[in-house]
Amino acid sequence: ACGSDDESASAVSDPSAPLEKCDGTKIKFQLSFFPNAQYVALMVAQNRGFFEEAGVDVELVDGGPNISAPAQMGQGLADLGLLQFDETQNANLSGADFVWIGQYYQKSPVLFAAMKDTPFADGADLKGLTTNTNSGDLDPELHALMEQAGVAEDEVEIVPASPSVSDLINGTVDMYQLQRFFHVAEIESLGMSLEEDFNTIDANEAGVALPAHGVVANREFLDANPDAVGCFLAGLIKGVNTVLADPEGAVADVDAMSMEGLATHEQNIVNVQETIKLMSERPDGSPVDPLVIDEEWLADGQEQSLEFGILPEAPDLDTFVDPAPLARAEKLAETLG
Amino acid sequence: MDEPMLMQPEAEISATRVESAEPASGPVVSITGVGKIFGTGEKAVSALEDVSFDVQPGSFVALLGPSGCGKSTLMRLMAGLQPVTSGSIDFEGRSPEQMRKAREFGIVFQQPILFDWRTVQKNVELPLELIGVSKAEARARADEMLSLVGLQDFATKRPWQLSGGMQQRVAIARALAFRPRFLMMDEPFGALDMMTRERMQVELLRIWDSKPDITVTFITHSISEAVLLADRVVVMSARPGRVMKVIDVDLERPRFDDIRQSKEFVDIEGEIRELIYSQEN
Amino acid sequence: MDEPMLMQPEAEISATRVESAEPASGPVVSITGVGKIFGTGEKAVSALEDVSFDVQPGSFVALLGPSGCGKSTLMRLMAGLQPVTSGSIDFEGRSPEQMRKAREFGIVFQQPILFDWRTVQKNVELPLELIGVSKAEARARADEMLSLVGLQDFATKRPWQLSGGMQQRVAIARALAFRPRFLMMDEPFGALDMMTRERMQVELLRIWDSKPDITVTFITHSISEAVLLADRVVVMSARPGRVMKVIDVDLERPRFDDIRQSKEFVDIEGEIRELIYSQEN
Amino acid sequence: MGAFRMRPKVQAVLAPAVVAVLVIAVWQLKVVHHLFDLKEFAVPLPFDVAEAMWTNRDTLLQRAKESLVPGVLGFALGEAIGLAIAGAIMALPGRTARQVTVMGAAVQSLPAIALVALVALWVDSATVLKITVVAIMVAPSMLIYMYRGFTSAKSEALELMSSYNASGLQVLRGLRLPSAVPHLFTQVKYATVIMLVAVILSEIMRTGDGFGFEIEHALGRFDTAEAWAAVFALALVGVLVYALASVVERVFFPWAARHKP
């Protein structure tokens, strides 16, 4: 199913060629969901004209529950997008041709949480618990954690739960897989505290982190517009850097670009803080430059996905990942300030 | 509920009826100043105006009148199916509606109104089912009535497989099988050929004769039919319907077809015909 | 399509018709050995068997016969609405279906079949709309026909606001307004009182007289109506319907109501009555 | 007229089969794909879908059971509720009765996602959740169609029934219900779809089993062939129910089919 020729990719993306400001190429960028704080870097870059500065005309295309972001992109309805690592690889196995050109999250956003009265210190405590799932039975972090602790498949009951942490507080599930960029703020908005009211296991600290969101390009588009993709990445790099430098300022952009009245300003503050950590730290906590691709981590993640049946076969990572546009973009990003 | 035995096959056709219609006992229905207006405002149509007449217990009343004069409407009012606009209809102190609820009425409407989802037989059994007559008895009565109207061979057909006259006969069988105390018939023989019609007339008289407390109200367009069957003919005038004259038919009972040749019969017929034609001019 | 002027109000009522019915020109309809069976297998009902008779151009044929003998069925076959099971119906070389498609037929069905979504007037205009008669002309014809049947005051009412007889008259007006060359009427006057009926008979004769090439097929249960109106009376026997006798009525035209008293009239009436009664026994 | 009449059974199989062959051919030959520049992975080819159906046949059968048992139960419950309410409101004055059906319409416009979420707050069992959601979504249309069917009884026939002083229930059973048969079968065909959609939605959002899960699972892995295989299996079920309804109508309610040309 996956039959790309790597010549074309390497031929055009010549890292030595200096990247200039582009000349206004239009780019459609597919968001994976409704606009919300997790897209803070994109919002800042868009809102403050960084993409314009880099010479690309970017349109952010909203996602949503009725939108399959990979399908939209695969149909050519968007040129670039923010997709999950495993879903992108699966899309390629099915016939899409996506290239992984940047890593939006540098560590796993998954945080396992149970109420304080549930003993929950490591993976072994999972035994006998019920938990939610974020994507059917396809949560690789959870599988990894269970395997690490020697908990068998049938010793954890997976029940689908609402996207809100309320199901944990309700008692519908004993353990809930939080998304840091989202649920931490929700917990605080409920007047609770992650530390005082919950026992948590961080996927990163437990060593079961898997790659999450990355910037993905349609190969056809990338081949035809290598410079524009680079310019886009330059604008996004500046976006990430700006968020890191001025989180409060970035919240204003998020407030402006998300729908009014849903996430409160207070929630956006927390969501931006959490997203910043996800964009700027490796799983071990060490700092990392914006969008940098950790190929080793990707290979590791792919192996786990294979093992847990999330990927039916192994895609060729060398063709899947193309770090060249990012490398060229970094130079331009510097000139952007 | 007491079910008046409408028909006893073994009853004598010659049973005399005249005594039972003795006027001494007072009318069983009093219709007094009845008016009926359809619609309101400018579009209102006055169908009946100041209609009054009495019906003696066990008697046979025929309604005659031009098309659209309000005969069917009057029957509906008497049956308590629609409210009067003015005046009153009184069944010995009871309202038409009360009578209807007591299941005293058997009605043959101008249209047959058969249910496509029932066979001919089941259509006849319908009212019996409703009043809780046992299955076997209902079937027996239905079969009997279907033979009476000459449709025994069509018991298992569906209404749409019958001719117009056959449908009308099913409706008649249905009303008779119900064995009501008041039989109201709206042009029941209108779609029948002369021979079938005469047979039905004879049968109707036989049934009525055999059961003295059945009161019949009978709408027809045939003067001779009215005279042949009725004790009293109510002649109505055109819109708005009014009673022109109530004519008593004092012919002896039981009557058979040959009575048509008698002088009295021809006289009464002539009187009514003249009455009706006088109206035209 | 040429539209025969069915009715010319100024036409003489006394226009003599007899010549036009000269048999020399050959029949306009030949019905030969027609049979009709409904259903198949065990449930099959034979409605008509070996029916044969001719219809002369411009003549008036009445069909008489007991209820359920197949008169309506025969009319449907002649109108090309249903296929014959056996035999043939021939309109001077053309099939009933071809004739129907040439819009030669105007039919009054046994049931009025009016459309609730149209006013009375619009119901009458329906066939005219279909054949593309101009709005103004359609309205004029409809108004004329409604007056003819005495319903001018009900033009804007809806069918359900009419009495049974009034609905039937609307159906008659609709067929007449169409001005067909072949008029087929299935008990058109069945639901009418005697007076209205007589008026309608006169009107029908007047229309037919005024236009020599209209051929009428007329189903009725009234022997005197058949004799009054028809050139030829086809008497049918009960199921399965067969032609018992075809009787020519050689009374002079135009006929008026008083012809009923004439000896010839009474004789023919008597002949038919006897024929029918003979069948019973 | 009726001179040529193909036996309905032959027609019911042959006609859709011809269309199916045509559609599959056009689709398999990628005519539409070329026309609209559709990508094969977005709209998979029929043979791939068929293959996916075959490879996953055990799973699909299992999913069918998980989806259909509660689906059919919920369907029956919803139809019964709708029917009961429609029958009960016949005792109300005409206008009030219709306003109750308008409330049925209100229930219908509730977004299913919210409905599932709300019911899920109350119900833990996957089966009960599906039954409840299906019943809530099916009942209003039953109410509306049946009310309409009940009121379509001819006024003359109502008069006949009241001349026997038939009780409300007797009128309902003897006249209104048969008059509503065409409405009933129209509704059943439509409610079948609603039932399946409601089950799927509950499964996607909450219960994690059945066809809904299979579709979501496959779409999540971007295995569109497998997803469409599940959709097809599901659609087949719908079509079967439809066919069943048609046969039942033809066999048990011949008078209702009389009006067909």
Next chain:
Amino acid sequence: MATVPAPGIVPSGVRRLPFQSSYGLLGVIVAILAVWYVGAFLVHLSDEPFPDAKLPYPHFVVQEFVDNLDMVMSAARVTLTMAVLGFLAGAVIAIGIGVFISQSSWLEAAFMPYLLMAQMIPVIALVPVMQTVFRNPTLTRLLIAGFVTILPVAVSTVRGLKAAPPEARELMESYDASRLQTLRHLLSPSALPLVFTGLRIAAPLSVLGSVLVDLTGGQQGLGYLVLAAQVYGPNFAGLVWVAMVVLAVLGALMAQAVSITERLVAPWDVAVRGEVA
């Protein structure tokens, strides 16, 4: 016309409750509110977490509505607009399909099953395909909004077009009325009662369809509000309930609009006449 009581419509055989019709509706609403209050009271009495999410007091919902009036109203406007447009588009398409299919029993047998199958395709699989085919997000959204309304209307249309009695068909045949004329003068009018029943079903569904549209990325509309409020947890439960109530009212309004249209278009229908009594 509305003042004409058809014969027998005073269904004397049917018992009536002793209240007048307009009070009837009020009674039903009061009853629903009462049950709601009692239910809410019981939920709040128990120590279930998030009682205001499970079953808030009606006045709490009203409070939430007033507090978020601008947001809710503008969302409702977006949803209603799309619902109405989608409904109209869907109805036109559906009636077209219905008329086409009912031209022959072959067409019906051939296409009806596939119409059903089409309705079962999840929107998430359909959106990208439609986007690609139409290359017009507005059209796609309109069709999604109309999508859910197509089946009931099409099925009802097919069925309704068969409702004319054979005798009336014969009448039309006797005039050799063309297919189109029969359709226009006989079949369509006699189909209206069932078509309108289908439309009445479809009207509130179009609100549902519009909510589906809200979930295809636009950050507008009540559907977005419901979903987002769900995602954003129990804090926003009040808003979910507000959105639900508003959606229900919109759906009822749409159905009511269909009823009113029906009275105007088909005043002769027995059922319509019956309601007037």
